[in-house]
Amino acid sequence: MLPCFLLFWIVLRCADSFSVRVPPGPVVVARGATASFSCEFEPDLNLSNLVINWQRVEDDRVVHSFYYEKDQLDRQSSDYVNRTQLNHDELAKGNASLSIANFGLKDAGKYLCTVSNGKGTGKGELQLVYAAFFSEPRLSIHLKSSDVTVQYEMESYPRPEILWQGSGGQNLTNHQEVSSASDGGLYYLKSSYVSQKSAFNVTFTLINPAAHQELQRHVILSYDENMNSGTSVVALSILCTLLLCSTGLLLWLYCRAKQR
Incomplete structure (x- = not known):
């Protein structure tokens, strides 16, 4: 025992x-x-x-x-x-x-x-x-006489990391607004890049470490340097004239057919 x-x-x-x-x-x-x-x-x-x-x-x-x-x-x-x-x-x-x-x-x-x-x-x-996986970023571009603003809006949780980069990899992050998490458990974020140039090439990167999620979007804005404003006005005037003439011709043919 x-x-x-x-x-x-x-x-x-x-x-x-x-x-x-x-x-x-x-x-x-x-x-x-x-x-x-x-x-x-x-x-x-x-x-x-x-x-x-x-x-x-x-x-x-x-x-x-x-x-x-x-x-x-x-x-x-x-x-x-x-x-x-x-x-x-x-x-x-x-x-x-x-x-x-x-x-x-x-x-x-x-x-x-x-x-x-x-x-x-x-x-x-x-x-x-x-x-919370972030939603697809919504892009908007605002044109002013002095600058161009590229803006993305999205929702996620926790607060994501934002990075704007130039074509050479330089950090261009300069503005973002974040609201507090709502009852639905999401942060609303608005991030933008402002350029004084009328042509640029930037990359927007969004990182959510908690969800192991990363997304990149490239924004390229360019214009034809050979086209000046005078040329644009002339081209637009010619186009409008042609449209008016063609519309008038169609109306005249329609009236002739009705008379017969």
């Missing part, structure tokens, strides 16, 4: 060996996507002893609970109602993976996975990071 102190030591060792494993680094989830993340533990074939509880670290809100061999959602935070799901097929394999549908900015933060079964109890903490 084992001495009491030895039996107690064995029990402590078994308890220490029970661990809960979650992703070690931050998990990036795109806006509107379904977040799915694992929580692994040493399985026990007797699921009647299994208790799983997911909750937010910041304020202890209950995200999802499982015990008595079924989901227990009476204490679930209203923020997660009808949005969470455990993969019940994986529970017997030691995986309490959780899914959160329609992930948004308010869902970002730290989550605690607590698991208890016949083999022990353990906890694991992980962090979810929210990111």
Whole structure:
């Protein structure tokens, strides 16, 4: 018969060996996507002893609970109602993976996975990071007598990195406006490049490190130096005259046909 102190030591060792494993680094989830993340533990074939509880670290809100061999959602935070799901097929394999549908900015933060079964109890903490892929930048060009402004507008999260470069790679970034993130979890950004020249070649680069997204757009503005304003006016006058003459001829032919 084992001495009491030895039996107690064995029990402590078994308890220490029970661990809960979650992703070690931050998990990036795109806006509107379904977040799915694992929580692994040493399985026990007797699921009647299994208790799983997911909750937010910041304020202890209950995200999802499982015990008595079924989901227990009476204490679930209203923020997660009808949005969470455990993969019940994986529970017997030691995986309490959780899914959160329609992930948004308010869902970002730290989550605690607590698991208890016949083999022990353990906890694991992980962090979810929210990111939104930026929309296709909308281009507009504003012409003035003194300068030309090229402007891009877009939405994303977090605040992206912006770079304007000349044809030689020189940094031309000189103006941008950013509004704070809205309830929808997006930054609205407006960035522009102003040139005193009527012809230029620039590259617009947009980087979203959190979403591992990068986009480049090239803007080339040129004009025909051989065409002066006088030539343009003469050409326009000739074109208008030809259009008027052709229109008058068509009307005259139409009236002649009606008379017949």
